Amino acid sequence: MRTETDSLGNVIIPNDAYYGAQTERARLNFAVSGKTAVDVPNYLWSVAAIKRAAAEANSQINALDPEIANAIIQAATEVMEHKFDNHFPIDIFQGGGGTSTNMNMNEVIANRANEIITGSKGYLVVHPNTHVNMCQSTNDVIPAAMKITCCLNLADLITVVGRLEEVLKQKTIDFAKVVKLARTCLQDAVPITLGQQFSGYYHQTKRLHQSLIEARKQTFSLPLGATAVGTGLSTLQGYLEHVYPQLQQITGEPFVAEENFFDGLQNGDTYLEVAAQIKKLAVFLSKMATDFRLQGSGPRAGLNELFIPAVQPGSSIMPGKINPVIPELINQIAYQVIGNDLSITMAVEGGELDLNVWEPVIIKTLFESCGLLTNAIPIFIDKCLIDLKPNVEVCRRYAEQSTALATVISTLFGYKIGSQVAIQAFEQNLSIREVVIAEGILTAAQADYLLDPMIMTDPSASAAAVHRYHQES
Amino acid sequence: MRTETDSLGNVIIPNDAYYGAQTERARLNFAVSGKTAVDVPNYLWSVAAIKRAAAEANSQINALDPEIANAIIQAATEVMEHKFDNHFPIDIFQGGGGTSTNMNMNEVIANRANEIITGSKGYLVVHPNTHVNMCQSTNDVIPAAMKITCCLNLADLITVVGRLEEVLKQKTIDFAKVVKLARTCLQDAVPITLGQQFSGYYHQTKRLHQSLIEARKQTFSLPLGATAVGTGLSTLQGYLEHVYPQLQQITGEPFVAEENFFDGLQNGDTYLEVAAQIKKLAVFLSKMATDFRLQGSGPRAGLNELFIPAVQPGSSIMPGKINPVIPELINQIAYQVIGNDLSITMAVEGGELDLNVWEPVIIKTLFESCGLLTNAIPIFIDKCLIDLKPNVEVCRRYAEQSTALATVISTLFGYKIGSQVAIQAFEQNLSIREVVIAEGILTAAQADYLLDPMIMTDPSASAAAVHRYHQES
Amino acid sequence: MRTETDSLGNVIIPNDAYYGAQTERARLNFAVSGKTAVDVPNYLWSVAAIKRAAAEANSQINALDPEIANAIIQAATEVMEHKFDNHFPIDIFQGGGGTSTNMNMNEVIANRANEIITGSKGYLVVHPNTHVNMCQSTNDVIPAAMKITCCLNLADLITVVGRLEEVLKQKTIDFAKVVKLARTCLQDAVPITLGQQFSGYYHQTKRLHQSLIEARKQTFSLPLGATAVGTGLSTLQGYLEHVYPQLQQITGEPFVAEENFFDGLQNGDTYLEVAAQIKKLAVFLSKMATDFRLQGSGPRAGLNELFIPAVQPGSSIMPGKINPVIPELINQIAYQVIGNDLSITMAVEGGELDLNVWEPVIIKTLFESCGLLTNAIPIFIDKCLIDLKPNVEVCRRYAEQSTALATVISTLFGYKIGSQVAIQAFEQNLSIREVVIAEGILTAAQADYLLDPMIMTDPSASAAAVHRYHQES
């Protein structure tokens, strides 16, 4: 064990720990969730990337001795390579602003940098605040790191959403010939093709895909350089001009300084925006998942018009039962994502004065939501969507039997007659076709082209059919 | 027009208005929603009841001249009789604490009381603050009035929930002989009676009914007497002992002073509790409504096992279509109620220091939720539940066809054989009965009592059937 | 009284009512909130505008007799002119899809059109479904009308947000010379100008303004022409090509058909998007309002650095008390808006299959939120923001006294010495300036330029000060 000192006094630290006094205090202060910064993909990487970029910038403006700068750069790089993951023990829930995580990073890098230079841990040559945190404050580092993390994590999410878009597009083609009955208010409506149904999913996904790409652009502008309250106090001349190019080079992303640093520190609207787009995605996925569950209900006492791939037995007691577990997974993830959106909303609304300090809970919830969808969408694609199959025969039977086919009769003879035909069909358990022929409203030949469900799914074909009828009669 | 003066200066008031300067300022300050205190059932009644009780108490302790007291009592009574509804023009959204509504009441009563005594409006004899508000503060009057309102409005809600409970109980009897298939994960499960399904609704409602009654008890303890911050500053000797008996007499409810007034002003947990119980009710109603919509889906491309009463034509284009509009109404009300619960949560969480001042938004949202359910439940009962009818034949067919009847085979011969039977039935499109007889697993006679869906709905009957089988074989 | 008939039978209607059987049924079915379509700005206007555009299109393609078309156009125009507001009695909460409101419109227009042609109400010549609803379905009319309503209402909101942006911009200039102390975690931080603080608000508002403009663009594409399920069944040849130009002309907005009608009917992401942007606005306004309340707290036991304009007396019991009622109004509206966002989220998530039918609750909540902000922002501007005044003396005193000025010492001499100075200042109740001079760390002359709060608010000035110090020493 070794002793480290901070402004509150001495703290005992395990010898092999690269973190220091403030980390150890924070570790004990916040042990509530068992989840740490390591559990958030790209987060520590982003903080370390900032430390590295800052050291490079500070070296370039001659504020940092090259030896110290190089040691910091090397140490930060090692953190980025996950070599020190075990040295970030602080709970993801923590005091406002994320000071503890920033100081944890400063301490690990300082200890490691000293080790590189002197062979021993400690702050003899490199000090966590004076050197590693030079020109920075927790208040600009952590929100900047959050945006970088957001940028990187959204990239992964966008990739899988892009793949979903492709798969759904293909389904619109695969299912183009499957005629079925549409339902509104869960009641029988008029025919549609399964491909048309999926074209709705496809276009929605395309739109969501684009929205995520747009939202991600908001993560490109960072408050880095704002330091404590937006005034940039303690940044040195030239720092700002050098740190962003370095950061761009390290990350490969076009990060720039925010137009107004005060705005950047006060407001968390970027997180609200990202959360909103993620929520939109989750809401849609949940809706689609519910559609599949409805259409796949049965096999004998349900709609039974869609075969959801079986990925595991469904019941511990009912043999042969198969449940739509993958769509169910999606529904539940949506519930979590919607709950998390609320947590983020409250965190942003609860901001006070010059800095929104509720970053820790935003990090926890936003990236949980993002990660759940990033992990779940490929599962949804590969274990459900790809092998989804229509029950073609059932689909067609539904389409032919619907009393809502009377809509065509309505178009031809007015709503009143359409209505009478529909009621008669329902009461006598007949098809619309059977009723209109029996009642002499249409001939069988006319019914053939006017009541063909497939024709009804195509507005120009059905308009042409109506046109043909009028010409013929 | 006449001129009234308050600490900020002169205000022009219409001659016939009974309200005064502060009301007029507030009317202009808060015109955002178009909704006023008059739109909240029992709210103004409750505030006026407090004013009357306070005047009676203040008269009894000789703090108020009897003539003034009597005029205040008469004026307050007239407000309770809705004679001055047009004189409460302030938006329901308003400044924190509801000062404006309390002052509106003080002004209307003072003007009317002066008129009673002197023949003219004005505050010559009776002053809104000095006399009408004597021993009171907005800070104890408004939360006390909210709790009284809550108490009264919950009584109405509890009454309709009680009726729902009765109707559902009757349904468990009416539907006791209707055997159908239960579904879990929307997949075919094992038989159940419709009466059993409704017994779940009935017991849930019974529990919710009781929860509401319990929650209502929390509204009996009031902060009245706390005045501005809980210390009761400005209450006169004897006031507290007299005001509660008066209030009990006026309202007929057992209102008492809260155990701790500071708690009473700081915290809004009673509203959270009431909102939570109302949310639980809405969530259940929504779940039941969705069940009806699912079971009533069709008529030909849905489950079609329940006939939801037709209360209006369903489509402007599809003749003969009937939609489950009443259950749909319930679902949507639930969405509003859940949203309102969140607004209330934020309002309570946002309380600061010695008084939670977010009462106006709590009043708006809590009583909107309460009113929606109080109005909708009788509609749900009378226009949907009462005349709900099972499609007995479809129900029975589903029950007999389920491959999950193999559960019994599993109980008798192990999960593996049960599983094989189920898969064979599914693949060959046979019933479980057909498979087990064909495969020589059971005789037709054994199948009669072992695979009868109705027997399977009764655990002792099915256990007896299994027992009989073991004894016979 | 007169009798109307629909597919469910006869209904008695008041003689002077322009609505018909389906409206009357719906009026009785849904009486839960007391709020109707008339209470939603621009909503009935939008539905009527669609009816008019459809009649014009149907006339152009010769599907409607010119006399009938003209009567429908005139009747629709009269509805748009609010001449029939009393004839839309149905609750805003109603069955899924808003069929009742669409039929209410069809009936009013049909009765009025018949009256125009024949002198009497009734459907002798013009039928609500056959003629008024020609080529339409509730399922495309109502979501199209919602988007038009959204477009129009957002325009009003955007206008007031634009004004807010201008006012805040002016404040950044007005307050540019007011130096004060920034606070993070509610603890004293380093100096900032009040203008800088407001520059954060200004830039945030500018961004929100832009986001609303972007979101509004999503309302330009309509599902009109999709009819019942997206296939456009029952639309006649040429209808689609004619109806949009007509609608553009009537509304003056660039409405076009959605790229994919199935998507348009299935998904409510546009409402989620608009709700999200409105929520972001509300969240920011609430944060700013809380800042004002904090900074305006006091006058003697609070921060007392901001004078919030007095708009009404604050207390019924504490004379002279003035409360920040306008900011408080804003906070509460935000709670409502956030709750409504949740209701909308659930309504969109709860969509099933081919049509999201939860439009009524979306209409109620989305436009309530929009309206509250549209009404409240001008109040916030005129009754709070415009006359907001800093307490310059208090602001400056805070800035000079902060122990966080030791940040500069830290920059010059390392974090350790900075820390010692800060602690000494705190413990001995001295200013940082006093400590560093007493301890011989800086001369008075150096302290003058290094510890001037105003210089610290300017990063280049403070960097220059540090630079000057280094050159001098």
Add this chain to the structure above:
Amino acid sequence: MRTETDSLGNVIIPNDAYYGAQTERARLNFAVSGKTAVDVPNYLWSVAAIKRAAAEANSQINALDPEIANAIIQAATEVMEHKFDNHFPIDIFQGGGGTSTNMNMNEVIANRANEIITGSKGYLVVHPNTHVNMCQSTNDVIPAAMKITCCLNLADLITVVGRLEEVLKQKTIDFAKVVKLARTCLQDAVPITLGQQFSGYYHQTKRLHQSLIEARKQTFSLPLGATAVGTGLSTLQGYLEHVYPQLQQITGEPFVAEENFFDGLQNGDTYLEVAAQIKKLAVFLSKMATDFRLQGSGPRAGLNELFIPAVQPGSSIMPGKINPVIPELINQIAYQVIGNDLSITMAVEGGELDLNVWEPVIIKTLFESCGLLTNAIPIFIDKCLIDLKPNVEVCRRYAEQSTALATVISTLFGYKIGSQVAIQAFEQNLSIREVVIAEGILTAAQADYLLDPMIMTDPSASAAAVHRYHQES
């Protein structure tokens, strides 16, 4: 590696894994969050306890061979002792109903039980479904286990809330003599003692404590015995009578069968109730935490009336800054808990027909909320509350300076004069005492007893002072 087979075919399993085919499938199907059942305190223990109780009951009714029963009992006990934690690899998010976790348990126990009997894993003697799951279904096991888990976890939460109650009670005594100024709408109000302020916290906590104890009682009734859909199909005669006594003995808690099993499976209101009570607790803690942050703001530009214990340095850039990190932790946990309440609400609302299958997301969110508070409250007590200290001098100064002391003048001479005094004091920067003496309203002697802040905190003392004044004058 070994091969296991289920109804879908063969699965390759690591040799040392005690889980089987269905677990392995589920492990791959649901890898989304990285969190498993092991992360939920008491959950696997509860499932295993049910398996053990069921084996004991099945042995007692002679349905299970004693050797098999004993092996199952031993295996289940080993699971309860955490000996197999590594063999539960399935994500906490999973298919509806938690079938995968139940089957994971069945497989682990079966493999271990076979090993006990035969020396090898496999299902030669003990089968996961036939024997371990005997008389059970996932559909009754998992909700029963959830309720047991809830019961156990709530016990821990209740214990820490009980301790909080004690600590707050002590504070009411410790702070009884500290007079300060109350604030409403963040504006100066009338005096209060800090002990009175804390008495509000104490009584609120007492009430929340009791609410949690009440809510916990709802977890005592279990659906165990309901099997798949509530009918108890596949339970054997006598099972129900034996399994509950066994479960009571194993758990030490009074678990009984639910009054109605259908209700038990359909509805998740117990989780809503528990979530609501946990939310109420979180909301209150957050409110109290915000109070501390406000009162502890400063040290020089804030209220500075409360010293929040320093537990770590506050800033990486501003030396000497100490932030209220523990209250901030509490605020953020509240945001998470409120978000989770919403997820649970959606999960319960989303229940369909005979079983609410959204248990996995309920488990994840409900027990996360419960655990966060259970862990955070002791931290809040020990690192914040215990050592919280008032700034007595500042508190007293605020109390004496408030212009709201004019309330007493108002009580004596009417609101108008009270108001004039208050305004004069404010404008001339005097105390109320100074004004009333200067204006000849009170003598210094009268002011001594009428305007003493400490007297004003006691309603009978202040009423007595008013009484004394009236008698003297």
